[in-house]
Amino acid sequence: MGTILQLLISGIAMGFIYALVAIEYTLIWNSTGLLNFSHDKIITVGAYIFAATFIIKFNMNKPLAIVLTFMLMGILGSVIASGIFNPLRHMRSNIFAVMGTMMLGRILAEAIRLIYGPVPFTIENWLSGTIKIGTLMVTKANVIICVVAILVVAALQLFMNFTKIGKAMRCVAQNKKAAALMGINVAQNICVTTAVSSIICSVIGMLIIPLFNISTTMAASIGLKGFSAGVIGGFGYLPGAILGGLFIGVVENLAVVVLPAVYKDIVSFVLLIIFLLVHPSGFLGKKA
Numbered sequence: 001m002g003t004i005l006q007l008l009i010s011g012i013a014m015g016f017i018y019a020l021v022a023i024e025y026t027l028i029w030n031s032t033g034l035l036n037f038s039h040d041k042i043i044t045v046g047a048y049i050f051a052a053t054f055i056i057k058f059n060m061n062k063p064l065a066i067v068l069t070f071m072l073m074g075i076l077g078s079v080i081a082s083g084i085f086n087p088l089r090h091m092r093s094n095i096f097a098v099m100g101t102m103m104l105g106r107i108l109a110e111a112i113r114l115i116y117g118p119v120p121f122t123i124e125n126w127l128s129g130t131i132k133i134g135t136l137m138v139t140k141a142n143v144i145i146c147v148v149a150i151l152v153v154a155a156l157q158l159f160m161n162f163t164k165i166g167k168a169m170r171c172v173a174q175n176k177k178a179a180a181l182m183g184i185n186v187a188q189n190i191c192v193t194t195a196v197s198s199i200i201c202s203v204i205g206m207l208i209i210p211l212f213n214i215s216t217t218m219a220a221s222i223g224l225k226g227f228s229a230g231v232i233g234g235f236g237y238l239p240g241a242i243l244g245g246l247f248i249g250v251v252e253n254l255a256v257v258v259l260p261a262v263y264k265d266i267v268s269f270v271l272l273i274i275f276l277l278v279h280p281s282g283f284l285g286k287k288a
Contacts, residue, residue, distance in 0.1 A: 020203065022227070042076075043218075231282055
């Protein structure tokens with residue numbers, strides 16, 4: 001029973017990671033109409049900026065490093081939106097737009113390799129240790145992931161529902177032409193949305209450092225599973241992204257009870273195929 005509970009807790013933690021990735025997909029999709037397949041590399045950039053630049057190179061205290069990482073990632077997101085996403089969304093073929101986001105991922109990966117080198121590394125004493133909950137020993141990383149993810153989701157909801165910029169983001173997501181007629185600068189709004197998405201990417205990058213070595217491929221599987229979570233939950237719908245992420249995280253972790261651990265990573269993709277065949281609108285989505 002104790003093993004099942006530990007698997008459940010770690011599954012919920014990973015589910016929150018997938019949910020955050022799915023939220024990023026949803027934000028970019030709703031604002032631009034693009035499927036951004038470079039999310040995993042943007043997550044990796046956030047991890048490298050925080051760990052390699054601020055913590056290791058400049059030996060900076062962690063709170064300041066976190067704030068500066070958020071600032072740089074917000075700027076990076078705005079640059080990506082202005083230089084890549086806004087031009088791509090006007091292309092006639094969605095295939096070229098998707099290829100553009102994939103090539104952005106490759107450019108970011110090679111830039112990381114060129115600047116920081118190809119050798120994986122990690123940082124010590126970052127979200128390390130365990131917490132005793134009753135008779136269970138839970139890693140501190142899993143607890144912090146759950147708490148931070150909940151705070152990020154709550155902050156995003158407050159931002160989108162109670163701020164002028166957030167309400168403009170919702171207007172653009174619902175109808176770009178109507179938003180433009182109401183005086184909203186759609187291109188500028190997309191820059192803000194991508195900046196917010198990139199900051200969330202940096203949060204994910206910091207949270208997964210204790211789980212993976214820092215490398216150019218550290219978030220590859222997370223990016224794909226986050227996409228699966230978005231589809232399973234109901235693509236384009238934020239509550240669906242959260243539900244889909246938690247569902248995949250829990251199911252894939254509990255699957256090791258009946259399956260060899262080596263098959264754990266295929267569970268999310270099997271679930272994706274099943275949902276596409278049986279219930280393509282996902283848990284909370286609407287049929288196209």
